[in-house]
Amino acid sequence: MIENGIGASVRRKEDQRFLIGKGNYTDDINVAGQTHAVFVRSPHAHAEIKGIDCSDALAAPGVVAVLTGDDLAADGIGPLICGVTVTSDDGEPHRAPAHPALAQGKVNYVGDHVAIVIAETRAQARDAAELVDVDYSVLPAVIDTGSAADSGQPQIHEVAPDNVCYNWPFGDKEGVEAAFAGAHKVSKLDLVNNRMVTNPMEPRAALGEYNQGMDEITLHLTTQNPHVHRLVLSAFNQLAPEHKLRVVGPDVGGGFGAKIFVYAEELVVGWACRKIKRPVKWNGDRTEAFLADAHGRDHVSTAEMAMDENGKFLAMRVQTQANLGAYLSTFSTMVPSYLYAFLLAGQYSTPLIYSEVKAVFTNTAPVDACRGAGRPEATYLVERLVDICAADMGLDPAEIRRRNFIPVDAFPYQTPVVQCYDSGDYPAALDKAMELADYSGFSARAEEAKSRGKLRGIGLSSYVEACGIAPSAAVGQLGAGVGLWESAQVRFNPTGNVQVFTGTHSHGQGHETTFAQLVCDQLGVPIENIEVIHGDTARTQFGMGTYGSRSLAVGGVAIARACDKLIAKGKKIAAHALEAAEGDIEFVDGNFSVAGTDKAMNIAEVAFTAYVPHSYPEGVEPGFDENAFFDPTNFSFPAGTHICEVEVDPDTGVVEVVKYSAVDDFGRLINPMIVEGQVHGGIAHGVGQALLEGCSYDSEGQLVTASYMDYAMPRADNLPSFDIDYAPTNPPDNPLGVKGCGEAGAIGAPPAVINAISNALGVRHIDMPATPEAVWRAAQQAAAVSA
Amino acid sequence: MYEFNYRKVDSVAAAVEAMQQAEDGKFVAGGQTMLPTMKHRLASPSDLIDLGGVAELTVVNVEDGNLTVGAMTTHAAVAASAEVQRAIPALARLAGNIGDPAVRNRGTIGGSIANHDPAADYPAAVIALGATVQTSKRAIPAEEFFTGMFETALEEDEIVTSVSFPLPEAAAYMKFENPASRYAIVGVFVAKTGGEVRVGVTGATACAHRGLLLEEAMGGELDASGIDSVELPVEQMNSDIHASAEYRAHLVKVMTKRAVEACR
Structure with a gap:
């Protein structure tokens, strides 16, 4: 039995930095030359925009830029996307109205993003945001879920008649009707599932930096899935090619789903930092979280x-x-x-x-x-x-x-x-x-x-x-635009400590502990010698992030698979060093031993040998560093x-x-x-x-x-x-x-x-x-x- | 928050003078309403005159049958005060259940009554106990102090300095909390002082008030048996997503009965 392995209630390794106030959240990060952004948001649920006059805001103290949907469109950025297709009962894909990251001609909810105001200080940006003069022509609004598709309701999107996104029938309608017709008893209930605001403790935030020399953008975001953000921002929103875009989700203070999605503010901050060639920081306040989080x-x-x-x-x-x-x-x-x-x-x-x-x-x-x-x-x-x-x-x-x-x-x-x-x-x-x-x-x-x-x-x-x-093939058949496998890299350093790179993301779940326990259990490395690294596209391999209670069930298995590969390689190295046949090498509790003998070396020694391969098995690559991808069945x-x-x-x-x-x-x-x-x-x-x-x-x-x-x-x-x-x-x-x-x-x-x-x-x-x-x-x- | 001038003073007289000099000044006590309001840019005073350094406003004592609480006494200090607990335990309990610990450690009795949030707790006690509000200019009887929603009898440059409560024979406060803000959806303070029973009601209507219909039904005694048959004017009750007017009227009676019960 390995200490701190599977089944042990190990105290959370990550809590030390949180308890001493040394977490590293997006708003904790400040960079030289940083500007501050505030979004101008719609005060109306449904309105046409007749015009936007930014001149007073541009003249206000400290203002660096005021950008609107026209600027965004001129640069060919966006719109935001929905990544899963549902086929409606008419055989057509769901109705997908354009979702501009800054409004173009129309706003559709209170909190809808209209313009970004960037200034030297946050207070200046807020002051100037009040000076952006948006000429709205208010339209009647559709609010109630149950009656939204009724005839006579105002229309929100031209592409979605009766405000319907899709009608999706599913199952054996005739069989069900026949069973109801012959039933002894039918019970019936009308019920509402109430709307919730997700409310993670940390409001959303974004910090965009543009490196002009390298033509690269780095975006620090409150994200549950940095690689998904990078993929969508790059492939669908035209922000920058994937290899020129780094997304970092540092410490994130809770997500509960709300930080999965690619939001307008994130795209706009990434675009704006390149446009003004200065870092741009946006830190949403609690009111914005209520209004504009999903x-x-x-x-x-x-x-x-x-x-x-x-x-x-x-x-x-x-x-x-x-x-x-x-x-x-x-x-x-x-x-x-x-x-x-x-x-x-x-x-x-x-x-x-x-x-x-x-x-x-x-x-x-x-x-x-x-x-x-x-x-x-x-x-x-x-x-x-x-x-x-x-x-x-x-x-x-x-x-x-x-x-x-x-x-x-x-x-x-x-x-x-x-x-x-x-x-x-x-x-x-x-x-x-x-x-x-x-x-x-x-x-x-x-x-x-x-x-x-x-x-x-x-x-x-x-x-x-x-x-x-989720199984990639299954979600692909259903219309998802991505696969839902997970990745891991388990890297020994020459001195025997271990870095575990996971494609999942922890925003409170304790992965740095749980995943370390997995590796500790499987490889016999003391838990204090294991560091779990996540949340940075520049440090970790592509991964799909954390949602749907997937991190351990999918990401954990990827880690275990990478460990399997290390053990297999380690057996070759140990067999050579111990002058035994590979098939005679057993691996138990961190030790490679020759079966039936007291000849053994521990995994740290194997790792060292792999990095200093002076005497080494033929045909085996140096290094002790393996990756794995796991796609669940x-x-x-x-x-x-x-x-x-x-x-x-x-x-x-x-x-x-x-x-x-x-x-x-x-x-x-x-x-x-x-x-x-x-x-x-x-x-x-x-x-x-x-x-x-x-x-x-x-x-x-x-x-x-x-x-x-x-x-x-x-x-x-x-x-x-x-x-x-x-x-x-x-x-x-x-x-x-x-x-x-x-x-x-x-x-x-x-x-x-x-x-x-x-x-x-x-x-x-x-x-x-x-x-x-x-x-x-x-x-x-x-x-x-x-x- | 918009920019403003911050002025710290060490006496009531200096505070009044600072106010008279300010273009659009505001006194700030604990700031538990003022600062969030400013943060949301719903208020933009030119000057904020901080009463936090005025030592003369933090006295608590019992003299001549009256408990006097200095205006800058925090809710936490009132709750923890041995003198308040002995003199009017219901008042100490009321203070100990205002807001959360942060609010209780900053918020003050003077700030609370001067702000007169229609859902604040203190006004019910001030009214039911027949307190007198002492200001930098005069003494104001409780019933004349609260004049409307966020409105009081105070003049622009007038500061609450203390509140004096005659000691009651019995008193109790019952609060029905808003599940979100924990302000009073309805709060009822019942007190028997000098043989007279008084009811102070907060949260229910636009303005904290004396529950005269409820007092009448009790006939001057701590007797709740007639409360159920009181018909409160539903049309005067507040109504919001948390509680309709009808429900509030009902709760006023329930809280009154429970307060009477707790007095006995």
Whole structure:
């Protein structure tokens, strides 16, 4: 057993620099001659631009440049792209309106970027930005998701009649209809998945530097995927050729999806620094983060389940209208389609599923992936519907789940919606969660709560998600513009310490520790001698970055494969040095030894020999430095059961989460402490969506929740201490046996919370966020009905 | 933030003089509302006159049946003050639950009441306890001090110097927090002083006010049994994405009942 290897709760190596305030975030970086940029943004949700007068701004103190969409177009830069094609029901690709990085003639949401003002100081840039005179002719706006495609609505984009991006039917419609026609019972639910602002702690930022001598641009960005940024900015936005563009994502303070995408500000800063031949820095403020980061979720759906007399699911039918906002963000189209409809089977053996997704444009900020991305929406819909089914059949929510679970012996299990689940033991997780939650003791607790005037409720959520994104061939067939493999390079230095270069990116996940543990475990190198390097296209090989809980399941395997190559090479070097046959060399715990003898050398000595090959095997290259690329053969499918218990104060509608139990299958855990942290954060995120977070625009498209004064994030006192356990299975498709854990809480929690509130109130449904007033009204109605 | 002149003074008189000289000056106490407002460029005073160095404004004492709290006493200091905890424990608890630790360590009682955010906590206590606001010019009874949303009886160059609270026989504050800002969606302070029961309400309407209908229903006693049947004027209640007018009116009654309960 190697110390600090797989399974050890090693303290996070990266935390030292964060705890002493020596992190290196984009805004910490300042360079000589730096200018400061401020963006002029639209105050209107929908307006024509009749003209832009920059003369007063240009004359203001310290102003270096004021640039608009005309300047950008003249230089042939942009527009921004969406990287995934979804085919609409008319056989045509989704409608893709132009997305200029600075508005050209029209603005389509409050916060839309109109001009960049660059000055010697940030204060001067802000002052001058107020002097840019934009002549707007305001147009009526489309805000509401559910009615955006109705006739008579204002049109946002000419290329998208009725504001529809795509209509995407998926599944066996006739089979589903026949099953519904013959069903014993049909349960139905209308539900909304509320829009969220993603809210990473660090706002987005960009620092562009142009090296005129080399004709190179270096862009420091708040990015989850520096190489993807470089690829898109280069190949699609014409910023600079890839070899003349360096993208660095230094320390990044949280992403949750919002920093995957290539944003206008990033492209414009990169272009502007070359144009003015001075470094340009933009540091977004919190208001800009609310207005112009991609938002998440925002679905309006109807879900129906057909059942037989035993409550067995025969078929499911779903209609969803999904809001994509004003323009298509980088991966927006795939979120309410492939990442959503392919998870609608949930943990159940429902044989027939049919869904119709209508994606619509509105005059709101673009919507894209946010922690879970499509899977929380699918899980919320399925797990709410299953509770409705239980109520309609007079079954306990646990019992109806149990009756419909995919059996343990059915894995790998081909769902009717594309995905083939790798491994799972859903009853085991349910049983363990029910035990952890003391499910059988609930009625006594509810009675006790009643004596205190509180309504106590319990709710289950049995979720499954698709992580380890993704097999390149599969996503290619679906219309993705990229492959989703991952890369690694494991480099020994002559003195025996190790640098691990990963194509993934850490923005809080603890990769510098987890990946070091992998290498420590496999190569037997002490963990303090291993450094994980990521986030700089000039230092690391091409990689796809971090999202979709992919870093360990895909990137970790690439690291392991590179280590395999080092071991294979090391055996040749050791065999030569130890005067033995290569086939007799064993590698255990960092030592190459000749089987059956005490002749051995450790891996550091092998590395030294490889760099000082005075006596060396013939035909073997010097150096001890290997790379590997790993393309998964399947997604991974984490799953589990979460159980939430709430107490409702019927006089005020306040919901207190009093108990929360989670049992997850993440496969093998590399660092249980980090996994637990991810679960805690995910549950907090999910409870936040269920109870607190409601991104709200008024009818004119002004963002009402544009600060923390009105947008409620979950805080410690909104949450109980969590009870967490695991019910792991071994996914056969993943060489490390790992599944991914970063999004599970955000996926599992919302239906568990809402199921618990519905149970407490004795109501069929309540939409998220279940605010005190909404809960109070539901309690009033329920009391009136029962009276 | 726009540029401004920063002036630090060490006496009330110097502060008043600085204000009279300024083109468009503002006093700043803890700055917990002023500075964010300036940062968002929603306020642009020519001069910011910092009262932080005025020692005479930080006195806390009990004399002649009154608790006097200097205007520059922070919420954290009020919460932690043994004298306040002994004299009016409900006031110490109120102060200890304003905002977050950063706000409590900077924000002051004088700044809070002079700003008169309609969702601030202190105004409810000032009204229910029948306090007197002492200024650089005069003494103002609580009920005359709060005149409207972000409006008070203060003149431009007038500074709150202290607030004097008659000691109550019983008092309690109940706050229903905005889940985002943690300001009061509704806050109700109930106090029985000199045999009289008074109710101060904040958050519910445009201006912190005395809950006369609620007091009437209690008939001068700490008796909440009649509260349910009070019909509060819903049309005067604030309404926003967090709470409708109807819900606020309901919460005023719930918080009143709970405050009465806590007084007993």
